[in-house]
Amino acid sequence: MRIETATEPGSPQRPDEDFAAVALPASGQGGTLVLLDGVTPHRDGTGCVHGVPWYVARLGGALLELSASRRDLTLADCLAESIARTAAAHAGTCELSHTHTPQSTVVLARWDEEAVEHLVLSDSVLLIEGESGDVRAVLDDRLDRMPEQVRAMRAAVRAMERGSAEREAAGAAYGRAVEALRNAVGVEGAFFTAAADPAVARLAVTGTTPRRAVRAVAALTDGAGRLVEVFHEGGWADAFALLRKEGPQGLITRVRAAESADPTCTAYPRGKRHDDATAILAVI
Ligand SMILES: [Zn+2]
Known part of the structure; x- marks a missing residue:
């Protein structure tokens, strides 16, 4: 097995809010991979005294332990239990609602x-x-399927001049529209993250592939996946080939080069100039 991981914060002034871990239980041919991307704290605060790095470390640690040790639980079960365990760890001090x-x-x-x-x-x-080298991307694309009017607001904001009062106001309105859809169970166009409610686990995209049909897997936070999704430097198969050839660090270095070539975020519109970027490659 070949396992490689790399992570790089978007800014040296801010903590990296990504989490990556792989466990290879001694019992045979198995393994488990965990990758998290903590959501940047909102300007209105989080109701939590601990912070996002604490949360992702707790959640990621629980996921690694449960997915490696409890083969009787589905991955969705592991996620529900990990969210519940993490919530219990700060229910006494923080406003989880x-x-x-x-x-x-x-x-x-x-x-x-x-x-x-x-x-x-x-x-x-x-x-x-896959066994023939084909690459399949598993995505939860709910964020891309937000209602048309919300996506139009985002496009309008990104077309406005950076730093302008107009962009500031439109950006705030767009932010409020997005936040109304966050973890809004039952609302059309809603999207979901792991937070304090274990019920979101059943809304995750899940699946199973025969082991013989898989040569390798890779996981990327959106700060690394932007090489494909924002900069369009090839497709997912090209990103996988880059991971195999130059490793996760090579892919992240390529992302940083693309970002630096467009410092004003105009040629390739994106929310943050640089974002935390993490990648895991597991050739199993
Ligand atoms: Zn807390």
Whole structure:
């Protein structure tokens, strides 16, 4: 097995809010992979005294332990239990019903001799390389399927001059429209993250692939996946080829070069000039 991981914060002044871990249980041909991307705290606060890095470390640690040790639980069960465990760890000190309670995207993959299971929640991506080298991207694309009027607001904001009062106001309005859809169970166009409610686990994108049909898997936070999704430097298969050739660090270095070539975010519109970027490659 070849396992490689790299992570790089978007800014040296801010903590990296991504989390990556792989466990290879000693018992045989199995393994488990966990990748999280903590959601940047909202300007209105989070109701939590601990912060997003604390949250992703707690959630990621629970996910790694449960997915590796409890083969009897589905990955969705592992996620529900991990969210519940993390919520219990700060229910006494923090306001968990706060809309912006610390939260995170989730990618899980677990393999044994028979199968590769996966789970994706929110906008990090899992790539599955098949036996013939084909690459399949598993995405939870709810953020891209937000109602048309919300997506139009985002496009309008990104077309406005950076730093202008107009952009500031339109950006705030867009932010409020998005926040109304965050973890809004039952609302049309809603999207979901791991936060304090275990019920979102059943809304994750899940699946199982026969082990013999999988050569490798990779997981990318959106700060790394933007090489494909924002900069269009090839497709997911090209990103996978880059991961195999130059490793996760090579891919992140390529992302930083693309970002630096467009410092004003005009040629390639994006929310942050640089974002935390993390990638895991597991050739199983
Ligand atoms: Zn807290």
